[in-house]
Amino acid sequence: MKEKIKLENINNQNHQYNHNLNTSKLKIYKPAIISFIMLIFGLALDYFKIASFFNGTIRLVWYTIAYLPVGLPVLKQGWKSIKKGSYFTEFLLMSIATIGAFILGEYPEGVSVMLFYAVGELFQGSAVKRAKSNIQALLDVRPNEALVFRKNSYVTVAPEDIKVGEKIQVRVGEKVAVDGVLLSARASLNTAAITGESKPNTIGKNETVYAGSINLQDVIEVKATKKFKESSIARILDLVQNATALKSKTELFIRKFAKIYTPIVVFLAIGLTLLPFFFVNDYVFRDWLYRALIFLVISCPCALVISIPLGYFGGLGAASKNGILFKGASFLDTIAKVNTLAMDKTGTITKGVFKIQELVSFSIDEKEMMQYMLALESKSTHPIAQALLDYPLDKTYIATDIQEVAGKGIRGVVNGKKVLVGNTALLLDYKIDALTEIEDIVESSVLVAIDGQFVGYVIIADEIKEDAKETVSEAYKIGVKDFYMFSGDRDCITKKVAKEANVLRAKGGLLPEDKLKEVEELMKDPKAVVAFVGDGINDAPVLAVSDVGIAMGGLGSDLAIETADVIIQTDQLSKIVKAIKIGRSTRKVVWQNIVLAFGVKLIVLLLGALGLATMWGAVFADVGVALLAILNAVRLQRMKW
Structure with a gap:
């Protein structure tokens, strides 16, 4: 019953979240929707001559009201930038271009340019959010709490409070709070957030468990081997959150370029308006001002400034999904x-893990030789000793008078017999020659001698991945x-x-x-x-x-x-x-966007300067190119590697 109530609460929370999300989206797009509806009505009244009153002041007021929902935020942002000392921004370019269109009486074009610019900015913002949310999805794997065994019972604590060596219980569907080793016999874990692999990972007792892994079946117990701040998931959180702060050279160049490029464009537009007066016989100020406004709209650098960082966001997100x-x-x-x-x-x-590759005995049974060897090695902490101790055998022999010989091995007495376990140098110290039998062995070998006789060896080697x-x-x-x-x-x-x-x-x-x-x-x-x-x-x-x-x-x-x-x-x-x-694909997408933005803009700039491009062409060169670049960058997040 409790589980049913809990499930209903979760469903209600999800429903409320989706409702709030949809309301939020509607609120964001509301100004653009209002401007779009008023623009369509205005164009219909203009071109179909439906109402005779739609002219003069009424027409200006109508298009001004249509302009304000999308234009006012841009004008405000431009003014804020000027107050901060950033005079030449894309906000200033769009403000000059659209206000200029109104001055020339081209009201629909002024509204259209600002509307499409605003819609483009919304799409850009949405794409950036999506790229960031793919990265943020990784951060959602952070566990909020953990069940830790303290004072003979399990208590709920924050992951940050878990100490190394403590026992943690992880129920089905819960996330492992810190890195550790599995105490239970087996576990099935979803490790997608850590490894990028969607396939469930089944592990056995004493194997490593990563923080952020989700337990898929049966209650399991894990022994903490690291504090939360040192665990794999904490490392991911830190790296992913900071990764976007370190800009690429291309990104830094484009940002610097935009700061120089924008004022140059403004002065070129002024020149395009005024200089023809001295060189053109039939100079008409209105025509050249219109060309200059088109020039300003086309030259807005937002396609470059937004789409390039978005490309890198996509690359970082794709890599993180794949455990990189x-x-x-x-x-x-x-x-x-x-x-x-x-x-x-x-x-x-x-793999960095030593395992027994081969076992050779001469004068005694193989298992008996291992009994003598393991009796000594059970007292050693050397990595090779740990590999030997994995040999499946009930250890019944007991060693006494054990002494480690630095760099050579270990010696002692087992069942009343003097036993040496180590390398050739150890055996040679006791005048026991084993070189003939092992001279062709490349891997690490552990030799065994009992009462002065060489009885066999074990080959230990690391396995290739x-x-x-x-x-x-x-x-x-x-x-x-x-x-x-x-x-x-x-x-x-x-x-x-x-x-x-x-x-x-x-x-x-x-x-x-x-x-x-x-x-x-x-x-x-x-x-x-x-x-x-x-x-x-x-x-x-x-x-x-x-x-x-x-x-x-x-x-x-x-x-x-x-x-x-x-x-x-x-x-x-x-x-x-x-x-x-992923690095190459990201770089490819970024340069595709740069070439696309510069190429289209250059063509339309020339057409605009020659009077062959309209404000609609300018809108495509700016907003259209920005949207194409965004769609191209978003591809990185959908690719399969």
């Missing part, structure tokens, strides 16, 4: 030019000419992984400063635009110096994420190719 976060519009421009990709190995090309080969192949297809892999791991391992991933150039055994030198060397080529992809603290210097730093945000270190320009939320390599494609 750009820290600013400028990086959309830069990534579009990338022709050289350099990558770290561990955690980038590979499923989409690594495909990403390299796709990168080459879209025009990335050079692909490199740089790693701190052994050179032989690095080159083996590179071969598996089809990366032609690879180098291992590199310290952070060595990686930096390698990338700086690549950047010396003036034609190279270098993107570096990494995830660790040791990658931060290279991420900072490269043209575009791309961090793997899922498992990546906070420092790498902080330093990078682009963050891949899912750790999927294939998203890098998507990021480049």
Whole structure:
């Protein structure tokens, strides 16, 4: 019953919200609707001669009333700009042009120009809101509260108040409040807001759960591993909200250009009105003033000033939907030019998780050898030890007298026998030679010796990501000419992984400063635009110096994420190719809009100066081009990548 009442309340709230939304839209468009209706009636009275009284003062008053709903806000905005010291704006251009039309007695044209300009501005505003709302939709995944286990019961707290290590309960349909690990046996989660993938993600116990994920079935429990401000969703909120503040070079140029362009246009219009007096024999002031007014309407820069930022909004929104976060519009421009990709190995090309690849025993049973090994390794915190402990075995042997040998391994006594577990250096310290059996092994190997006898080994290796080969192949297809892999791991391992991933150039055994030198060397080529992809603290210097730093945000270190320009939320390599494609499409749309705006305006400007264009042509050159540019920019939000 309670659920039914709750559902009814939600439906009532949604109905009220939709009603308010429709009322708000009507209020916004109301002035334009009034002006449009009065303009249509006025044109009908003008051209069909329906009423003999419709002339002189009555006609002027009618069109003035039609003009004011759309014209008054523009006039006010123009006046405010002048008071602030911005004399030459599109508001001033439209004000001069339409008032001039009224002075010439061209009332319908004056109303029409202002009406279409106002409608164009409304469409522009709507398109910008839509682009921002696509980004804002990401912000709506922020959880409002969470159930945290405190003092033997679950209590409701704000996400910001959750502490690391606390247990959280997430019911069906609720959002996970902070990053953590799953305590329940399994969970089905909608991670679209974080990863961009609409397909539900099923995970098992101890796997990572991201804040903002929606629980799809069964009540689950999660252990918090990060504070809310450090979680994936908080990072997304911060990055997306700030991304639009960092303008691209193209956007900045157009804004600067508009500030210079507008006063030039005003003075050219004055010149077009007055200068012909000195050169034309049959000079008529009214005709040349009309041409100048057309010139002003055509030259209004709003199509450029609005459609270009809108293009970047679209690109940022499309990237965010796909789990790719750009820290600013400028990086959309830069990534579009990338022709050289350099990558770290561990955690980038590979999963960054060690797993047992092969197990070999000589003189004893395989499971018995693992019992001896795991008895010692259970006391170690080394990443390789953790990989070994995942071996499915009930651990019954107990180790004593355990001692870690730095850089070599671990030793101890198990069931009364002296056991060594480690690398070849550890065994050689005890005069045990195992080189013959393992000399051809490239991967990391853990050797086992019992009572002075070498009994076997386990090969541990990092797994290559499923989409690594495909990403390299796709990168080459879209025009990335050079692909490199740089790693701190052994050179032989690095080159083996590179071969598996089809990366032609690879180098291992590199310290952070060595990686930096390698990338700086690549950047010396003036034609190279270098993107570096990494995830660790040791990658931060290279991420900072490269043209575009791309961090793997899922498992990546906070420092790498902080330093990078682009963050891949899912750790999927294939998203890098998507990021480049989105950058290129955004750049393409922006330049299409620039060419469209300048091209059409230039043609109609020439026709207007020659007296071959009317005010209607001017309206198309301004508002029409702006609307076409907006529609072109909106395409970015509808594309499938």
